[in-house]
Each structure stands twice: as C-alpha cells, then as structure tokens.
Amino acid sequence: MTKIVQFDQVGGAEVLTLRDIEVGEPGPGELRIRVDAIGLNRGEIMYREGAYLYRPVFPSTLGYEAAGAVEAIGEGVTGFAVGDLVGVVPAFLQTDYGTYGDHVILPAAAVVPRPASIGPVTAAAVWMAYLTAYGALVENGQVRPGDFVLITAASSSVGVAAIQTVRHLGAVAIATTRSAAKRQALLEAGADHVIVTDTEDLLSRVEQITGGQGVRLAFDPVAGPGVETLADAIAPGGSLVVYGALDPRPAPLPRARSFPALSTSTYTLFEVTTDPERLRRGVAFVNAGLSGGTLAPVVDRTFDLADIAEAHRYMESNAQIGKIVVTVAHDGREEPAS
Template sequence: MAKLVQFDRIGGPEVLTLREAALHDLGPGEVRLRVDAIGLNRAEIMYREGAYFYQPVFPSTLGYEAAGIIEAVGEGVTEFSSGDPVAVVPAFLQNEYGTYGDSVVLPAAAVVPRPEQVDAVTAAAVWMAYITAYGPLAESGRVRPGDHVLITAASSSVGLAAIQIARHIGAIPIATTRGANKKQRLLDAGAADVIVTDDEDLPARIAEITGSKGVRLAFDPIAGPGVETLAKGIAPGGYLVVYGALDPRTTPLPNAQSFPALNSSTYTLFEITSDPERLRRAVAFVDAGLASGSFAPVVDKTFDLADIAEAHRYMEANGQVGKIVVTVTHDGTTS
C-alpha cells in the first residue's frame, strides 16, 4: 500500500486528504518512486482551486516535483534502475500523475538523476524554479552580460532562482517585492537592487537604477493590468516575459503608442520539459550551476506529509522567501 494525498472536490487546503491506496502497476515507460521530499508550487494551489489551465479528475492527486529513490522500472525504461537517487521535473499533467505521496508512479521522461552532492530536500526545490527561470534568461539568448533584468515577485522560489541565474550569466538582477520586510533577504540572495512596490514608483526607480536605459528583460509571474507599469521600465527593443497569472484580471498588451517598442510574450517551462533535447540542455545547465555553487535553492520551511493542508495554508499566506518542501517518513525515519 502507498500513502497518497488526494482530493474529491475543488476547494481550500481542507479538501486535501492523506489516504491509503493500492500500488499501481507500472506501465511501459513508467517508474515507481519512493518519495523522500516534495517541492510545493503555486500551480498546485491553483489546480486544487480549479483555477489552473486544466481541471482535476476526481479523485485527484497533485504535485509536480519530488526527490527520492527509484523502486521499480516499467517496460522499456533503460536509463534508471532500482536504487537510483533521482528528482522529478514538471513534465506531465497533474490529472494523470502526481508527486504527493510516499510511493508514486511517474513517467520516466519526467525523472532526472540526482547528483551525489544534492540531498533530497534540496533536489525537491530545484526543477520547477530553475527551469522556469532558465528558459527566458539563459536559453533564449536575450539576456547578455551587463544587462539589467527585472524580476517581479522575487521572493518566490522562481524569483530567487532567476536572481541566481542572472548573476551566473553576468546580468544585473533588480528584484521587486510589495513590502519592505523582504528587502534585505532579497539583497542577501543576490539582487543588485530591490524595489519595494508598495512604497516606490517602479518606473522611476528602474530609470534611476539603469541610468534611464531601462531593463533588457522583465520576468513576471503576476500579469494583469500591472504589465503596463512594467512596460514603462523596459528598454526599447527589450522583452516582457509573463510566466504566470497571479492576478486573474485581463492582461493588456502594452500599447505601442504609449511605450517604447518592446517584445511581449508568455512562457511556460513545459516548452522545455516536453522537448527532450531542450530538457537535456536545461538539466546540464542547472546541474553545472549546482556543482559549482552558483545555484543554491533556498528552502524557506519544511512540513511533514501528514501536514500537507497546513503546508498549503502557509504557501497561501505569501510570507515565505524561497521554497516550501514536504518531507516523507518511511518506516519511522525521514530521508
């Protein structure tokens, strides 16, 4: 038997239930993972609430990230064996697979080797954040050494990964946060400057920091009407990349009559994780950063799997800086 977190209806954290479930048989191309740690993501809140870009199929599990040990492999899986330490990248739909449990079945294509120096908690905090930031900042070639990059909602795990990746490629990260209480932690995390949007005029501060040049790229998970304010701080010919929808209001396309010419696009890490060659390059990039010490995932707090609802409440409170990770106990021990 396995323990799985499931829910039977749309709702708040209280709908999440830890249940005993029979182990699924492995199909071709699948692996069974003994889960040691689970990385939480805001996408899972949206999925649980019915606000994600696809809907749950009940009873539904959830979860995009985890780290653990391969327990068994299905037909056709040759790259992994029982006992291999691995991590899970978001390369599947949550209404087909999920990571919230102590033993889960996943597609082998969504599993990557875990480097020896990376423990399970750290590995569970890596892939959603770093691949999301990697695409627009590193793979695209849009950001060059010396460029200013604006990273909004920068205290999230993706925001912190973006700060580290910007530094890694020689760019200058400017972070935003709504309240001053997170400013010093963002500076400590590597931000060259921090703009407190509740207290400061964003375009004016960008102009001050960049010498009126503007930023080369703005990397934004919020969307909504606020993108018009962001556009005022982007250099002519620069890029606005929206990778989330935390603001559910309509997101306008910046008006060329009001702002310098810029390139505006949406982005999702599935563009990379669904393409084996792009994923291979992303994994190599992130693994190199982990090995060199350039990348160090920030874990804000850990919870036990039995406290999954409380972990979701903590995430919804928006007080964390970095990743929330859930640990899993096996036979009286936590890995």
C-alpha cells in the same frame, strides 16, 4: 499500500486528504519512485482551486516535483536502475500523475538523476524554479552579461531562481517585492537591487538603477493591468515575459498602439520539460550551477506529508522566501534536511 494526497472537489486546503491506496507496478515508460521530499508550487494551489491551466479529474492527485529513489522500472525504460537517486521535473499533467505521496508512479521522461551530494530537500526545491528561469532567461530571453533584468514577485522560489540565474549569466538582477521585510533576504539571495513597491516608485527606481536606459527584460508572474507599468520600465527593443497570472484581471497588451517597440510573450515551463533536447540542456545548465555554487535553492520551511494542508495554507500566506518543501518519512526514518 502507499499514502497519497487526493482531493474530490475544488476548494481550499481543507479538501486535501491523505489516503492509503494500492500504488501498483509501473507501466511501459514509467518508474515507481520512493518519495523522500516534495517541492510545492503555486500552480498546485491554483489546480486545487480549479483556477489552473486545466481542471482536475476526480479523485485527483497533484504535485509536479519530488526527490527520492527508483523502486521499480516499467517496460522499455532504460538509463535507470533500482536504487538510483532521482529528482522529478514537471513534464506531465496532474490529471495523469502526481508527486504528493510516499510512493508514486511517474513517466520516466520526467525523472532525472540526482547526485548523491544533493540531499532530497534541496533536490525537491530545484527543478520547477530553475528550469522555469532557465527557459525564459537563457533560451528564450538570451540574457547576456551586463543586461538589466527586472524580476517581479521575486520572493517566490522561481523569483529566487531567476535572481541567481541572472547573476550566473553576469547580468544585473533587479528584484521587486511588496514587503520591506523581504528586502534583506532578497539581497542575500543574490539580488543586485531590490525595489519595495509598496513604498518606492518602480519606474523611478528602475531609471535610477539603469541610468535611464531601462531594463532589457522583465520577468513577471503577476500579469493583470500592472504589465503596462512594467512595459514603461523596459528599454526600447526589450522584452516582457509573463509566466503566471497571480492577478486574475485581464492583462492589456502594453504599447500595442505606441512606441518604442516592445516584445511581449507568455512562457510556461513545459516549453522546456516536454522537449527532450531543451530539457537536456536545462538540466546540464542547472547542475553546473549547483556544482559551482552559483545556483543554490533557498528552502524557507519544511512540513511533514501529514501536514500537507498546513503547507498549502502557508504558501497561500505569501510569507515564504524561496521554496516550501514537504518531507516524507519511511519506516520511522526521516531523510536528511538538505
């Protein structure tokens, strides 16, 4: 038997239930993983609420990220051995698989090797955030040294990963946050500049920082009517990349009837994780940054699996800077916190 988090209806964190179920054996193309740590993501909250890209099928599990070790190998799977340390990347639908449990079955295509030097908590904090930033900024955005990049809602795990990715590329990271209390933490995470939008005018600060030229790319998870303001901060020929919808209001197409030219696009992580060649490049990029120290996940707080509802509520409070991770104990032993 294994402990799995499931829910039977959409709603608040209280719908999450920790259940004992039979995990079974992996099928063709699958692995069974002993989970040591789970990374939480905003999309999982939206999925639980029924506001995500697709609707849950009940009873539903959830979760995109984890770190642990291979326990069993399904037919046709190569490149893994029992006991291998691994991480899980978001490359599946939560209606089919989930990572919220102490032993889970996952598609082998969503599992990547984890160096022994990277602990489970750190590994669980990596892939959603850093592959999201990689795909949007490196492959699609083609950010170059010296570019100005605006990162909104920058205290999220993806925001912190984007800051570090921009700095890794030799570009200039301009982070935004609504809270002045988060300014110093964002600077410590690597931001070159921080704009507190509750007290500072975004456009005036961007003009000041960039010498009037505007940013080459804005990376935004909020959407809504605010994209029009972001568009005014972007240099002619620059790009607005929207990768979320934290503001549920309709988002206009900025500059649709005016100049200068602006490239506007939406982006999802699955563009990278479902393409084996792009995923290979992304994993290599992130691992190189982790090894070199230019990419370093920030873990705000950890929770026990039994406290999964509390962990979701904490994420909903927007108090965190970086990643929230859930740890999983096995046989009374808890994995290291790094």
